[in-house]
Amino acid sequence: MDYKEGAYKVRDLRLAGAGRKRIEWAESRMPVLMRLREQYAKEQPFKGYKIAGCLHVTKETAVLVETFAACGAEVAWSGCNPLSTNDEVAAALAEAGIEIYAWHGQNVEEFYWSIERTLDRPPHLTLDDGADLIFTVHHRHPHLAEHIIGGSEETTTGVHRLRAMAEDGKLLYPVYAVNDAETKWDFDNVYGTGQSTIDGILRASSVLLAGKNFVVAGYGHCGRGVAMRAKGMGANVIVTEVKPTAALKATLDGMRVMTMDEAAAIGDIFVTATGMKDVIRGRHFVKMKDGAIVCNTGHYDVELNLKELAGLSTDTRVVRPNNREYTLENGKRIYVLAEGRLVNLAAAEGHPSEVMDMSFANQFMAHLHLVRKHEAGETLAPQVIDLPEELDQEIARIKLETMGIRIDTLSEEQRAYATDYSAGT
Ligand SMILES: NC(=O)c1ccc[n+]([C@@H]2O[C@H](COP(=O)([O-])OP(=O)(O)OC[C@H]3O[C@@H](n4cnc5c(N)ncnc54)[C@H](O)[C@@H]3O)[C@@H](O)[C@H]2O)c1
Known part of the structure; x- marks a missing residue:
């Protein structure tokens, strides 16, 4: 195991070269996220913000993590499943200077130790897949919530639990339900x-x-x-x-x-x-x-x-x-x-990059919304929030464009027809 306090704990740093090739492979199949990286890297919207993340350490997640980093964020990461970490990818992220605590085959104690390390320096934003990180904040370090602007949740099970928490008045900060975006739930969960x-x-x-x-x-x-x-x-x-x-x-x-x-x-x-x-x-x-x-x-x-x-x-x-x-x-x-x-992550490599492209574009935009609203002085209630419908359409539009697919658009007359209640048979 390679361990440097405050920096990383991964299986073997020598695997970094192989991990980098995997990440490059994913990048070439994630055009929407790469476009967001290019667009926002100039602006650095996450400068001064720390994101703590707990999500399967796969090549696609690495593209998301490095997109946040390229756009100014300080990132600390752990895996959200003891068997889903790709050790090569984890090594490549550590080598690139990302704070990461993840290796394949963790026991439960090591799993929570890794989550804890990502909270050692208080985050402003949390990103979850299954809500283990946000539960750790709520159950063990509730004082951290004062610094946290908001979070996001990637999967159905996590969203169900966070909604239940919000209904009981127990959720301490707002969380975007990334899972429930159409460009996530109807693609990642189904085709992925x-x-x-x-x-x-x-x-x-x-x-x-x-x-x-x-x-x-x-x-x-x-x-x-x-x-x-x-x-x-x-x-x-x-x-x-x-x-x-x-x-x-x-x-x-x-x-x-x-x-x-x-x-x-x-x-x-x-x-x-x-x-x-x-x-x-x-x-x-x-x-x-x-x-x-x-x-x-x-x-x-x-x-x-x-x-x-x-x-x-x-x-x-x-x-x-x-x-x-x-x-x-x-x-x-x-x-x-x-x-x-999860058999797809433990025995294979998780979802193909093409589908994670849309899920992670939603993750990126959820965090951008949180930062933008915070900077505008807008306070969001501690609820589970849906991403705006326009964002789904925008992500789908870019995805289609990168696939070389064109679609029709409604004319002004057609738009008016849709809501014309004077028209009949
Ligand atoms: N493997 C992955 O990579 C991956 C990806 C996305 C989501 N998930 C997880 O998969 C699970 C399902 O997610 P989803 O988006 O399909 O949820 P969903 O709500 O769309 O579907 C779940 C279905 O299971 C049914 N169900 C519940 N209990 C049942 C039982 N005892 N017997 C038979 N059917 C039952 C429900 O009626 C529902 O139709 C969640 O835990 C989610 O977090 C896994």
């Missing part, structure tokens, strides 16, 4: 999670998807993305849900819908994408076929109850990277990928 979850399953298991019974728990944004991709690869997709409208959408999209108790007995591959705990538990594991593969792509490692699985097992061993075999008392073997943590 869809592709990268399949990528993680294949890297960890190398199985053929065609012809398999592929069970997806949760048909929200992420689940729909995973189901679509699995269907495209020839799997027979089965969906489990708790929300009637989501179950109905899955049915009309051509998926089979049933309960997890029914699906457990016939599934070959299981993926949870719900944000809920205990979606697959002991009574489901015992019903599964010999050789069933089980994984999770929701934020926390609570969707699969692995304690109950371990209690039902006589033996466990790692059979290949990110793939653990459990032998049950009934003799059947179950294969759990990535220890039940």
